[in-house]
Amino acid sequence: MNSPAYNLPGVKNAQSTVNDTPERALSAVGKTDDTGERTVAQVLAGSQVTSILDELDKELVGLLPVKTRMRDIAALLVIDRLRRNLGLASTAPSLHMSFTGNPGTGKTTVAMRMAQILHRLGYVRSGHLVAVTRDDLVGQYIGHTAPKTKEVLKKAMGGVLFIDEAYYLYRPENERDYGQEAIEILLQVMENQRDDLVVILAGYKDRMGTFFQSNPGMNSRIAHHIEFPDYAPTELSEIAGRMLTEQHYSMDTGAHAAFEKYIQLRMQQPHFANARSIRNALERARLRQASRLFSQPDKELSAADLSTLCAEDILASRVFQTPRP
Numbered sequence: 001m002n003s004p005a006y007n008l009p010g011v012k013n014a015q016s017t018v019n020d021t022p023e024r025a026l027s028a029v030g031k032t033d034d035t036g037e038r039t040v041a042q043v044l045a046g047s048q049v050t051s052i053l054d055e056l057d058k059e060l061v062g063l064l065p066v067k068t069r070m071r072d073i074a075a076l077l078v079i080d081r082l083r084r085n086l087g088l089a090s091t092a093p094s095l096h097m098s099f100t101g102n103p104g105t106g107k108t109t110v111a112m113r114m115a116q117i118l119h120r121l122g123y124v125r126s127g128h129l130v131a132v133t134r135d136d137l138v139g140q141y142i143g144h145t146a147p148k149t150k151e152v153l154k155k156a157m158g159g160v161l162f163i164d165e166a167y168y169l170y171r172p173e174n175e176r177d178y179g180q181e182a183i184e185i186l187l188q189v190m191e192n193q194r195d196d197l198v199v200i201l202a203g204y205k206d207r208m209g210t211f212f213q214s215n216p217g218m219n220s221r222i223a224h225h226i227e228f229p230d231y232a233p234t235e236l237s238e239i240a241g242r243m244l245t246e247q248h249y250s251m252d253t254g255a256h257a258a259f260e261k262y263i264q265l266r267m268q269q270p271h272f273a274n275a276r277s278i279r280n281a282l283e284r285a286r287l288r289q290a291s292r293l294f295s296q297p298d299k300e301l302s303a304a305d306l307s308t309l310c311a312e313d314i315l316a317s318r319v320f321q322t323p324r325p
Helices: 014-019 022-027 040-047 049-059 064-085 107-120 145-156 179-192 205-214 216-221 233-246 253-266 275-294 303-307 311-315
Strands: 097-101 129-132 160-164 198-203 224-228
Touching (some): 040 064, 049 107, 064 107, 064 224, 107 129, 107 198, 107 224, 129 145, 145 160, 145 179, 179 216, 198 205, 205 216, 233 253, 233 275, 253 275, 253 311, 275 311
Parallel strands (some): 097 198, 129 160, 160 198
């Protein structure tokens, strides 16, 4: 049975784009204009995409496979733009993506940078990112889901829609769940309006795999599957150093050694969230440092006192407590 048509208020008719010739479909979003660019260097200079990729390198530690894939996608889009300039293009490349990996591995950050790249190369009208979860799309009663999903899609049109923990949209064990309705709407918009919206689905690798197996229509619309690896201990240490530098803090020798041990222990515990856990650990260390300094009301504090974390600020963490037998 064919899915019903979902028309979004304020958005151009999707079906007309699909049924038109490729040239007219591309022209509808301003993608057939010849910019006069004939070399990769000219496209890069005009779009300044290289600066975004360089910023991503500086912004995120490690993630070499992810950064390589990002550059590959950027290269595809640059070459496609040159083909269009010479009248060689027929259809725009499919750009919907799946980001899989554990929490705190930079998926949202990479999605934001991808939105900027797509905008600068003319594949979306704006570089904005709309990040949502199941609660933003699925209603609680009959007739509630469609308006919620359509409203989110309306906000995301012309940019990138990032759906975190996308597998929660599908709950076959609950007969009264309305997630499937949201999936149906997403499927149609991803197909019919892919020249005006890029969807990125994100979540744990194993759960996303199950989600795609249960929703082959969604899987067929995803062109790029990108896996985000966990950070190594040395990378987490570097991330901590960058975070502290941004906040004008530092660790003394004892604190640095203690934090190296903290990372090793924390990675073995449940609910470890990579960079997110490191950020939380540093916030708690700052609280302990503040309490330590607050307990010395008569001491004249120097800039070094106020900006240096000591070993005791790290070692007071519950991670170092020996569990009771």
